[in-house]
Amino acid sequence: MAEESLKVGIVCPYAWDSPGGVQFHIRDLRDALEREGHSVSVLAPAEDEENLPDYVVSTGKPVAVRYNGSVARLNLGIRSTRRLREWIRNGEFDVMHVHEPISPGISAVAIWAAQGPIVATWHSSMEKSRALSAGFSLAQTIMEKTRGRIAVSELARRTLVEHLGGDAVLIPNGVECAHFETGTAFDGWPGEGGALFFLGRLDEPRKGLAVLLGALPEIAERHPRVRLLLAGPGDQKEILASLAPDIAEKLTFLGLVSEEDKVNAFHSADLYIAPNTGGESFGIVLLESMASDTAVVASDLEAFRRVLAEGQAGAHFRNGDSADLARVVNELLADPTERRRLVAAGRERAALYDWSRVSREIVDVYRSVRMPGEKVTEDLRGQFVGRIARATKGKADS
Numbered sequence: 001m002a003e004e005s006l007k008v009g010i011v012c013p014y015a016w017d018s019p020g021g022v023q024f025h026i027r028d029l030r031d032a033l034e035r036e037g038h039s040v041s042v043l044a045p046a047e048d049e050e051n052l053p054d055y056v057v058s059t060g061k062p063v064a065v066r067y068n069g070s071v072a073r074l075n076l077g078i079r080s081t082r083r084l085r086e087w088i089r090n091g092e093f094d095v096m097h098v099h100e101p102i103s104p105g106i107s108a109v110a111i112w113a114a115q116g117p118i119v120a121t122w123h124s125s126m127e128k129s130r131a132l133s134a135g136f137s138l139a140q141t142i143m144e145k146t147r148g149r150i151a152v153s154e155l156a157r158r159t160l161v162e163h164l165g166g167d168a169v170l171i172p173n174g175v176e177c178a179h180f181e182t183g184t185a186f187d188g189w190p191g192e193g194g195a196l197f198f199l200g201r202l203d204e205p206r207k208g209l210a211v212l213l214g215a216l217p218e219i220a221e222r223h224p225r226v227r228l229l230l231a232g233p234g235d236q237k238e239i240l241a242s243l244a245p246d247i248a249e250k251l252t253f254l255g256l257v258s259e260e261d262k263v264n265a266f267h268s269a270d271l272y273i274a275p276n277t278g279g280e281s282f283g284i285v286l287l288e289s290m291a292s293d294t295a296v297v298a299s300d301l302e303a304f305r306r307v308l309a310e311g312q313a314g315a316h317f318r319n320g321d322s323a324d325l326a327r328v329v330n331e332l333l334a335d336p337t338e339r340r341r342l343v344a345a346g347r348e349r350a351a352l353y354d355w356s357r358v359s360r361e362i363v364d365v366y367r368s369v370r371m372p373g374e375k376v377t378e379d380l381r382g383q384f385v386g387r388i389a390r391a392t393k394g395k396a397d398s
Contacts, residue, residue: 005037006366009093009376012044013100013107015062016052019256021284022099022123025152025173030055032174032359043087045080045106059083059106076105081113085378088114093376095119095366101146102139102164111142115379117370119148122168125155125281125303139164147369150362155281155303169365173284174358177350180263180291186229189268193225194333197269197294199262199285200276202234208275208299213239214322215329216247222330226250231257231265266292270339271332274298277320283307286314287353290346295339297328313349314342 012026023044030040045062046052059080084106088096094117098107101120111118120142143149143160149168151157160166189195196219200207212228219226231254240248254265266272272289274296280303287307289296296314298304308314315332317324332339 003367005039006033006094006363007092008033008038008040008366009087009091009096010040010042011096011098011107011110012042013103013105014044016042016044016046016056016058017048018062021173021282024284025123026099028174028176028355029359029362031176032355033363036359036363038363041087041091041093043084043106043110057083057087076109080106081109084110085113088376088378091376094374095370096376097121097362097366098146100124101142108138108142111145113379114376115145116376117148117366117374118146118376119150119365119369120146121150121152121171122156122160123152123173123281125153125159148365150365153282153303154306171358171361171365172353173282173287174355175284175287175291175350175353177291177354179259180266180288180350181293183260183263183265183267183292185268186264189227189229190270191225191227193227194219194223195227195229195269195271196329197229197231197265197272197289198275199231199265199272201232202230202236202239206277206279207232208277208320209234209239211275211277211299211320211322211325212273213243213247215326216250217244218323218326219329219333220247220250223333226333227252229265229268230254231262262288263292266294269294271329272296273325273329274304275325276301276304280304287350290314290343290350293343293347295332295342296346297325297332299325307349309345309349313345 010026012023014020014022016023026042030042033040040055042056043059044056045060046058047061049058052058096114097119098110099121100123101107101111143164143166149166150171151168152173157168157170160168198209198212202209228251230251233256236253254261266289272294274286276299280301283304286296286298286304290313296308298308298314298316299319300316301319315328317328
């Protein structure tokens, strides 16, 4: 007998129209669930409420909040709570799936506002912080109300175990492998001189662009025709002004790219470079590169080592070490046989994370937390809005 389809309500704490890893994860999960016959509604803040996909319900405009070492665009207030409660009442969801449940925004409120089959996914890892300490009692209540807990990485799971006294099933981020297989290289790329690709916020230090730019002169000395393709927001003029003219001319900026051009950029490179210096709990972009048949060179962060199977599916260099990055890149650009080996191993590795596999594991969690016929309903006990507002006010900067 075929299993019944589910109505799933997914809560995203971050602005839907400000691209990020959590938003992409939720988007791709929603697509995978719909392909399997389930119906999904997503609740999220949004700056532009007029141009959202029809499956996204806005909680209102977000504000920038410092959280867990970065700046997140979150939303919390009376209007957003009113919209949340209406969404719960009208949704008649079989399961509510809340992402980043202890972030200081709508996710925490959603768990307080609802009762029934609630699943939560932790994406980020964090050290013990002021925010976590100040909101510990709130976090404990969130833990008690979630029947199913998922962590996308061992580092994210460790946050629950060490700081919140709980545990979670480990289900990794997914990648839509078929989507990344079909890209087309930009005209003239990758060429014969060696082409590198970097994707990320150009001006966010932990993304590591400075490490890559520091390696580029030594790479260019061995490979004079090498080129670097960069995608992501940031001040291009400031970057170019910091480089010698002969190095600056090797850079091509794409700016903030569409999904289609991101895929095409992977296909335009011989090597994808991930020089991130910290703050990564997984590394979905590494999987995207591998699914695109582009070999990966990544810093030796623990999260990246796990994704790349300790160097079997991609090459590593010492975190923050431009000279070591240059050494690894130079060796691979000079060794097409090793690049082909990494491409084949990467393709096989990425297939393990395809959404067709990952979504089924998530649905298994959904089914495990609900009784037949049970629905998510509004929890009318207590003044949860005021308590959350007091717990998170002024505490978001970890």
